[in-house]
Amino acid sequence: MKPEDALLAARAAAAERGDELPAGLCIEPTERVSIAQFVEWAAIEPDPASMRSTRRLGAPITFFKRQLLHVLRQYLRELEAQQTRFNLNVVARLAELEERVDSLEQRAGEREQR
Amino acid sequence: MKVHQVLSGAGRYDAVTMQALAFRGLFSAWGWGGRDVAANIDPRVAAEIAPISSLTPAADDLLLIHYSGYAPRLRSVLELPNRKLLISHNITPARWFWDHDPMAAVSCALGRKQLPEFAAAVDVAAGVSLFNARELGSEIVIPILFDPAQAGAPGPPDPPGPPTILFVGRIAPHKRQDAVIRAFELYRRAHAPDARLVLVGRSVNDTFEVAIRGLADELSPGAVTIEYGLTAEQLAARYRGAHAFLCMSEHEGFCIPLLEAFHFGVPVIARSVGGLPEVAGDAALLLGEDDDERVAAELLALVVGDSELRAELRERGARRVEAYAPEPTVRRLRAALEELNQPIGASQSTG
Numbered sequence: 001m002k003p004e005d006a007l008l009a010a011r012a013a014a015a016e017r018g019d020e021l022p023a024g025l026c027i028e029p030t031e032r033v034s035i036a037q038f039v040e041w042a043a044i045e046p047d048p049a050s051m052r053s054t055r056r057l058g059a060p061i062t063f064f065k066r067q068l069l070h071v072l073r074q075y076l077r078e079l080e081a082q083q084t085r086f087n088l089n090v091v092a093r094l095a096e097l098e099e100r101v102d103s104l105e106q107r108a109g110e111r112e113q114r
Numbered sequence: 115m116k117v118h119q120v121l122s123g124a125g126r127y128d129a130v131t132m133q134a135l136a137f138r139g140l141f142s143a144w145g146w147g148g149r150d151v152a153a154n155i156d157p158r159v160a161a162e163i164a165p166i167s168s169l170t171p172a173a174d175d176l177l178l179i180h181y182s183g184y185a186p187r188l189r190s191v192l193e194l195p196n197r198k199l200l201i202s203h204n205i206t207p208a209r210w211f212w213d214h215d216p217m218a219a220v221s222c223a224l225g226r227k228q229l230p231e232f233a234a235a236v237d238v239a240a241g242v243s244l245f246n247a248r249e250l251g252s253e254i255v256i257p258i259l260f261d262p263a264q265a266g267a268p269g270p271p272d273p274p275g276p277p278t279i280l281f282v283g284r285i286a287p288h289k290r291q292d293a294v295i296r297a298f299e300l301y302r303r304a305h306a307p308d309a310r311l312v313l314v315g316r317s318v319n320d321t322f323e324v325a326i327r328g329l330a331d332e333l334s335p336g337a338v339t340i341e342y343g344l345t346a347e348q349l350a351a352r353y354r355g356a357h358a359f360l361c362m363s364e365h366e367g368f369c370i371p372l373l374e375a376f377h378f379g380v381p382v383i384a385r386s387v388g389g390l391p392e393v394a395g396d397a398a399l400l401l402g403e404d405d406d407e408r409v410a411a412e413l414l415a416l417v418v419g420d421s422e423l424r425a426e427l428r429e430r431g432a433r434r435v436e437a438y439a440p441e442p443t444v445r446r447l448r449a450a451l452e453e454l455n456q457p458i459g460a461s462q463s464t465g
Contacts, residue, residue: 001416001420001422001423002423002426003396003399003423003426003427003430006399006413006416006417006423007399007400007401007402007405007409007413009412009416010399010405010409010410010412010413010415010416011405011409011412013412013415014408014409014411014412017304017408017412019300019303019304019408019411021296021300021406021407021408022296022299022300022333024292024296024329024332024333025292025325025326025328025329026292026293026296027210027214027287027290027292027293029207029209029210029287029288029364030209030210030212030213031209033212037212041216049320050319050320054156054157054158055157055158056158
């Protein structure tokens with residue numbers, strides 16, 4: 001078979017077979033981040049497990065880094081709390097503005113119809 | 115002449131870093147000096163790449179900016195009075211990362227916003243493919259330097275062992291390893307129960323790797339291998355043992371693994387996206403916009419089972435590798451930098 005004929009042949013074979021696509025994780029792009037998603041991200045929760053060394057034989061460095069996190073936990077919690085407070089307030093304000101724009105657009109639309 | 119290379123980020127397995135280091139080798143061979151700096155540096159390449167803050171070029175030094183992502187400190191480079199060449203390696207649209215790696219999404223969003231501003235501020239803007247260059251309103255292409263001589267010998271036309279499908283690329287949302295696994299599973303069920311899938315690439319993060327491994331274990335238990343950190347010899351062995359290369363990526367600026375597959379004689383099936391059709395030419399089986407994993411699975415069956423098709427694709431692939439031979443790329447790079455080094459009036463007169 002010539003490469004130019006392969007795609008048509010494959011399409012025909014796939015149509016004839018009529019298989020269902022296997023279920024499970026299917027990655028799709030996020031065209032617009034929803035307010036609900038913003039809220040979820042706003043409350044920050046860094047995973048301490050992601051703190052690790054990328055060096056060869058980095059296990060002792062990973063251990064040291066995690067100990068450091070542990071020692072600094074009071075300060076880091078305060079940092080997280082302050083950042084989350086700011087994030088959530090911004091998201092709440094964004095949600096209010098979105099609602100207000102929607103409502104104004106709706107009223108403008110109604111006025112035009114009259 | 116001195117050429118300093120500026121990278122957004124530098125990593126051990128990063129194609130842009132490898133490209134910059136290859137360019138540095140050429141510059142040294144031509145007797146040119148300069149240093150390579152990056153905004154974000156993986157400690158494993160810290161011996162070769164210096165922090166961007168250490169860049170102190172003389173007035174007549176050239177700057178070669180490899181732009182592949184947002185970095186806050188890069189902006190300071192634009193303010194330097196030196197002449198600049200920017201090569202865009204493309205940035206993935208943020209929409210692929212919001213759900214899986216928000217920080218990468220932020221970086222992509224800012225990077226794509228920053229890129230046109232950078233392109234407007236440099237003396238010459240180029241892309242590693244025409245697709246990338248045109249995003250900047252340029253027609254100048256300096257492709258990725260791919261040296262087949264360093265890759266090793268091609269593989270046999272029909273590798274021994276069970277049908278083996280390969281994909282090489284970072285495990286990232288836009289690379290769509292989930293679709294590769296699904297297409298492979300459909301192929302395995304219908305045509306080759308003993309088939310194997312090899313995915314080579316490091317994941318963007320641990321959570322995403324767990325998700326991809328989970329899908330592989332759920333759909334094709336024991337048939338999928340995920341590897342990273344391979345040596346050049348190990349990677350060559352994976353290509354030589356593969357019967358087909360399946361790329362379901364949704365965004366590619368260039369796609370070096372495509373050239374690697376062509377070089378090793380592995381038939382390629384890929385989505386027709388970004389710079390990929392330009393690199394593939396007529397040597398790959400390109401899926402249409404509406405073709406899903408079912409069509410990809412049937413293409414896998416064709417390329418693995420049809421020796422005439424395999425031989426033709428292998429031959430065409432070898433021609434694509436010739437089209438991307440290093441010598442013309444090296445000449446283009448040198449000409450672009452030498453022209454940039456001309457006094458302003460002279461460079462305009464040479465056109």
